[in-house]
Amino acid sequence: MTRIALDASGGDFAPTNPVLGALSALEVLPESCEIVLIGPRAEVEAELRSQGEPPDRISVVDAPETIGMAEKPLSAVRSKKRSSIVLGLSMHKAGDVDAFISAGNTGAVMAASTLLLGLTDGVERPAIGAILPSVPDPVLLLDAGANVDCSAEELLGFAYLGAVYARDVLRRPAPRVGLLNIGEESEKGNAVAKEAHQLFRRSDHFTFAGNVEGSDILVNKCDVIACDGFVGNIVLKFYESTGRIFADLLKREVDPAILSGPGMGRVLRFLDYSEYGGAPLLGVRGISIICHGRSSPAAIKNAIRVAMQSVDSHLTQHIRDEFAEGGAVA
Amino acid sequence: MTRIALDASGGDFAPTNPVLGALSALEVLPESCEIVLIGPRAEVEAELRSQGEPPDRISVVDAPETIGMAEKPLSAVRSKKRSSIVLGLSMHKAGDVDAFISAGNTGAVMAASTLLLGLTDGVERPAIGAILPSVPDPVLLLDAGANVDCSAEELLGFAYLGAVYARDVLRRPAPRVGLLNIGEESEKGNAVAKEAHQLFRRSDHFTFAGNVEGSDILVNKCDVIACDGFVGNIVLKFYESTGRIFADLLKREVDPAILSGPGMGRVLRFLDYSEYGGAPLLGVRGISIICHGRSSPAAIKNAIRVAMQSVDSHLTQHIRDEFAEGGAVA
Numbered sequence: 001m002t003r004i005a006l007d008a009s010g011g012d013f014a015p016t017n018p019v020l021g022a023l024s025a026l027e028v029l030p031e032s033c034e035i036v037l038i039g040p041r042a043e044v045e046a047e048l049r050s051q052g053e054p055p056d057r058i059s060v061v062d063a064p065e066t067i068g069m070a071e072k073p074l075s076a077v078r079s080k081k082r083s084s085i086v087l088g089l090s091m092h093k094a095g096d097v098d099a100f101i102s103a104g105n106t107g108a109v110m111a112a113s114t115l116l117l118g119l120t121d122g123v124e125r126p127a128i129g130a131i132l133p134s135v136p137d138p139v140l141l142l143d144a145g146a147n148v149d150c151s152a153e154e155l156l157g158f159a160y161l162g163a164v165y166a167r168d169v170l171r172r173p174a175p176r177v178g179l180l181n182i183g184e185e186s187e188k189g190n191a192v193a194k195e196a197h198q199l200f201r202r203s204d205h206f207t208f209a210g211n212v213e214g215s216d217i218l219v220n221k222c223d224v225i226a227c228d229g230f231v232g233n234i235v236l237k238f239y240e241s242t243g244r245i246f247a248d249l250l251k252r253e254v255d256p257a258i259l260s261g262p263g264m265g266r267v268l269r270f271l272d273y274s275e276y277g278g279a280p281l282l283g284v285r286g287i288s289i290i291c292h293g294r295s296s297p298a299a300i301k302n303a304i305r306v307a308m309q310s311v312d313s314h315l316t317q318h319i320r321d322e323f324a325e326g327g328a329v330a
Numbered sequence: 331m332t333r334i335a336l337d338a339s340g341g342d343f344a345p346t347n348p349v350l351g352a353l354s355a356l357e358v359l360p361e362s363c364e365i366v367l368i369g370p371r372a373e374v375e376a377e378l379r380s381q382g383e384p385p386d387r388i389s390v391v392d393a394p395e396t397i398g399m400a401e402k403p404l405s406a407v408r409s410k411k412r413s414s415i416v417l418g419l420s421m422h423k424a425g426d427v428d429a430f431i432s433a434g435n436t437g438a439v440m441a442a443s444t445l446l447l448g449l450t451d452g453v454e455r456p457a458i459g460a461i462l463p464s465v466p467d468p469v470l471l472l473d474a475g476a477n478v479d480c481s482a483e484e485l486l487g488f489a490y491l492g493a494v495y496a497r498d499v500l501r502r503p504a505p506r507v508g509l510l511n512i513g514e515e516s517e518k519g520n521a522v523a524k525e526a527h528q529l530f531r532r533s534d535h536f537t538f539a540g541n542v543e544g545s546d547i548l549v550n551k552c553d554v555i556a557c558d559g560f561v562g563n564i565v566l567k568f569y570e571s572t573g574r575i576f577a578d579l580l581k582r583e584v585d586p587a588i589l590s591g592p593g594m595g596r597v598l599r600f601l602d603y604s605e606y607g608g609a610p611l612l613g614v615r616g617i618s619i620i621c622h623g624r625s626s627p628a629a630i631k632n633a634i635r636v637a638m639q640s641v642d643s644h645l646t647q648h649i650r651d652e653f654a655e656g657g658a659v660a
Contacts, residue, residue: 266583
């Protein structure tokens, strides 16, 4: 039996989108999977009932407090013990659930995951992994915003975390890891990138694909791209905006109805990284998945699917093993 | 009389594209503008003659040596005194021409510009300004790759350079300058960004638009965006690739002929930043414009137009004044 906790009060469209996402996930997931919705009981149950008789495999845990999207993460986590984020991660820590998913305050999910679950031995900092579309398969970029000033050793840690995730969840048996940089040559980049290049080159935990430039991110040059959270966050948010801008341009310059035309659904899905199911917070002792605040029911459903895969593949155990093997990171 | 030197041996399509770009620029530029093509004389003259009788306002200066795209910049500049890059910038230094444009080896143009023209007093490092599309007007991002490890003071210097360029060439009388960061709040970002935020806030040389996130780059939140050359270069190259990927997706998923359909030309032009005429190297004592190696004749023509505007608006003088006023940068 796998139990996934889902924050039903986090995100811009709670509890509706979490509830809809959970219901549609249960239609496709195996019978052994249960979902625990965590949020203000009356509201969540009303939303559930509005969709018909709730299935047996869904339950509700009451979380009367709410952490707002703009609240200071650390103080909110410390003061709101009965919030969905704190309750859900406490249940995960206690072994009552196997994973936690939230579209709520990203900083609060990160802080609570680190405080409550703790870090994997050997991990200096947890990293947010963002899945970006790439032809033919998506690429994992990390860190996407958890850490802004990183050492070369920390970047190597991100490479390890990403390689394990790529093997377990993205199904890449021999992941190629690239280092985000401004040129292919080893001497290119800022001081940290130059040092990281040497560490990556010497590592035998993954196949080093070399430096990857901005133009290489979406072209399947590798399975995992390591970078600090400052540049990673900027690239991720920039990417999101380009999809919207392309769509607006097409509507304005070509045809207001173009986005509903044939084939366009596939283009828009390709550009929409929420399709890939949330961003894992890697390096904590458990499965914690952060969704975009604007997540659709389909995005929530995909995040639940990714959480299931993470549990089934023993991701947490594999990350522990990776860092235990001779102290992966210098 | 304004004389623009154009590197006719730099770039992937030399001398054809520089020659074609120069010829089409002369059709629209005022009679007072002359273009000096610098490259291997026989080749350049043959290309010119293949287009008909060359106009009076175009001349050729022989540069028998070529700096390849992959050569080490500094040693190439030092050893190849008769290359188009070294000759063109030497002519600019001597006052024989008013500006220099090249689609050749970017590092070599930067190195030669810095060595031969020298830096403006008070400028610590020159910056490459990249013009990105934004609705309704393009935005200037700098530094786009000249400097990878930057201090907060250097970022402030980029803000000054960008503000002058925006006033003189982009015609923004009161430029809004943003600081590229991972959140709007002043305490967000890495150590340098946090410090730079305070410097920007205290400056009275420009209107500070606050921190801008990756998602704000293309949405007209400001006229100028300051960042270090590591993140700037990654964003610029990533941007280039998204346009290509988007176009490929449309062809594959919607209609192989879609790119030639009505209105699509405007979309593709919007996405193609070469339309905006090359990247100025700012902070050197002169006008030096770097074009993409793959520049089309239209891109070269636009770079010539931008060089003319830079000369006519007295950009070099205005940058000198900006940094002279009470030592702009701390």
